[in-house]
Structures are given as structure tokens and as C-alpha cells.
Amino acid sequence: MAKTIYFEDVQIGDEMPRLVKEAVTEVQLVKYAGASGDFNPLHTVDATAKLAGFGGVIAHGMLIMAFVAQAVTAWIPNRCLKKLKARFTAVTRPGDVITVTGKVIDKKEAESLIVCEVQAADQKGEVKVKGSFEAVLPKKE
Amino acid sequence: MAKTIYFEDVQIGDEMPRLVKEAVTEVQLVKYAGASGDFNPLHTVDATAKLAGFGGVIAHGMLIMAFVAQAVTAWIPNRCLKKLKARFTAVTRPGDVITVTGKVIDKKEAESLIVCEVQAADQKGEVKVKGSFEAVLPKKE
Numbered sequence: 001m002a003k004t005i006y007f008e009d010v011q012i013g014d015e016m017p018r019l020v021k022e023a024v025t026e027v028q029l030v031k032y033a034g035a036s037g038d039f040n041p042l043h044t045v046d047a048t049a050k051l052a053g054f055g056g057v058i059a060h061g062m063l064i065m066a067f068v069a070q071a072v073t074a075w076i077p078n079r080c081l082k083k084l085k086a087r088f089t090a091v092t093r094p095g096d097v098i099t100v101t102g103k104v105i106d107k108k109e110a111e112s113l114i115v116c117e118v119q120a121a122d123q124k125g126e127v128k129v130k131g132s133f134e135a136v137l138p139k140k141e
Numbered sequence: 142m143a144k145t146i147y148f149e150d151v152q153i154g155d156e157m158p159r160l161v162k163e164a165v166t167e168v169q170l171v172k173y174a175g176a177s178g179d180f181n182p183l184h185t186v187d188a189t190a191k192l193a194g195f196g197g198v199i200a201h202g203m204l205i206m207a208f209v210a211q212a213v214t215a216w217i218p219n220r221c222l223k224k225l226k227a228r229f230t231a232v233t234r235p236g237d238v239i240t241v242t243g244k245v246i247d248k249k250e251a252e253s254l255i256v257c258e259v260q261a262a263d264q265k266g267e268v269k270v271k272g273s274f275e276a277v278l279p280k281k282e
């Protein structure tokens with residue numbers, strides 16, 4: 001669980017701690033299908049994914065979004081997080097190693113709010129998910 | 142749910158109602174993996190199953206066993222069923238249409254017990270699961 005982080009201790013340009021996930025596996029997609037209830041065969045049936053032109057199974061976008069959320073909430077306590085939005089920019093395949101990075105792009109003193117950009121990219125630097133989040137942080141005084 | 146069935150109404154040689162399942166699908170195996178917690182990739186990852194010499198994914202044996210149990214308990218109320226045993230004799234693949242059949246092979250008057258054999262076979266008649274079950278049925282008088 002994320003430790004308390006104070007508004008004063010965060011500066012524009014600061015990078016959030018990066019999260020590097022283990023390589024995505026087919027079995028992970030099977031597990032995510034069961035956990036999420038999303039049984040679209042593109043994510044688990046190789047032949048279907050090939051027929052659809054993907055060359056093989058692709059990860060659920062929401063799984064990669066979950067990696068992003070994991071990285072964000074490892075840094076910012078859940079209760080402080082006010083908004084998290086993201087769009088999917090590329091597909092993720094088994095074997096891809098996803099790294100989540102982000103940085104602070106704005107601070108709003110009156111609201112004690114920080115605005116950050118965040119992204120998930122693979123080992124080649126291809127960006128899979130690109131987004132931003134906002135958090136209201138406690139002040140020291 | 143199975144209706145009440147009386148000991149006197151069952152004769153040696155009687156066939157149980159057959160159950161014909163829809164063709165097994167890859168997504169069904171993904172769902173069964175999640176439901177059962179058996180994430181062995183032989184059942185969901187084509188490449189792994191090929192490497193293992195199976196030529197592609199194979200169904201969880203317990204899924205076929207579940208078809209057998211479904212057929213049995215559609216005929217015999219759960220509370221009457223005392224024993225169900227089966228062994229796996231062949232693998233089931235996506236596309237296989239499983240039919241469960243069985244028949245009464247013995248009756249034990251003193252115990253009000255029937256003994257039945259049961260099997261699950263595919264569209265070519267290949268037997269996947271072979272077993273037997275025993276049930277204690279109520280008597281009319």
C-alpha cells in the first residue's frame with residue numbers, strides 16, 4: 001500500500017516510481033478472462049486471433065490498464081486518487097514486458113492537486129496505454 | 142432437477158436418458174480453467190499443447206467428467222446418488238461433440254440399489270470417460 005505523500009514533496013517534472021511487470025503470458029490472459037468475465041476469444045484462442053489478423057492472441061486492454069492502476073496506486077494512496085484516464089494505443093502480446101512510467105505535469109496549489117501523465121510501454125518502447133491521473137495530496141501545515 | 146424415480150420402475154438393461162452436449166470450444170476451456178482453477182496451459186495454450194505432442198489444446202478431463210455428472214443427475218436426483226466413479230480413456234478436443242450414455246447393469250433389492258455403467262463418447266464413438274454409478278432409489282410401497 002502506498003505511503004502518505006505530501007503536496008509539498010511533489011514537484012512538476014518528478015517521475016513516479018516505475019513499475020516493471022513480468023512478461024505477459026497466455027495463461028495470465030486465461031486467468032484475466034476468468035477474473036474479468038471477458039471471454040472474447042481474441043485474448044485466448046490463437047486460431048481466432050490469427051483469423052482476425054492479429055497473428056496470435058492479444059492481451060485484454062483492461063489488463064494493461066490494471067498495470068497502470070497498480071503503478072499509480074503503489075505511489076499514490078487510493079483515497080487521494082481522484083481521476084485516472086487512459087486510452088489504448090497498441091496491442092500487447094504474450095512475451096511483452098510492460099513498464100509503467102509517469103511524471104508530474106502540473107500542481108494546483110489551491111486544490112492541493114497534482115496532475116500526472118502516465119504510460120505503459122513494452123520492451124521496445126512501444127506505448128500500449130497513454131493516460132493521466134489527478135490526485136489530491138495532504139499538505140504538511 | 143431430476144424427478145423422483147422409483148426402484149420398481151428401473152430394470153436391468155434400461156438405458157438412462159442420453160445427454161448430447163454442444164461441441165466443446167476453446168473458450169469453454171478458458172471458462173473451465175477459471176471456474177476450476179486448473180490453469181495447466183495444455184488446456185488453453187495451443188503452442189504449449191503442440192510442444193507437448195497433443196497437436197493442440199485438450200479439454201480438462203474433469204470437464205468431461207462434469208458432463209457425465211450432469212447426465213447422471215438429470216436422471217437420478219442428487220440425494221439418491223451414492224457413488225460415481227470414472228476413468229479417462231481418451232482426450233477430448235475442441236470441436237468434439239460429447240454424448241453421455243449409460244445403462245442399468247444390476248439391481249440389489251435388499252438395498253434398493255441400482256448399479257449403472259456410464260460413458261462419454263465423441264461423434265466418432267471414441268470413449269473419453271468410462272465409469273459407473275450407484276444410486277439408492279425409493280420404493281413405492
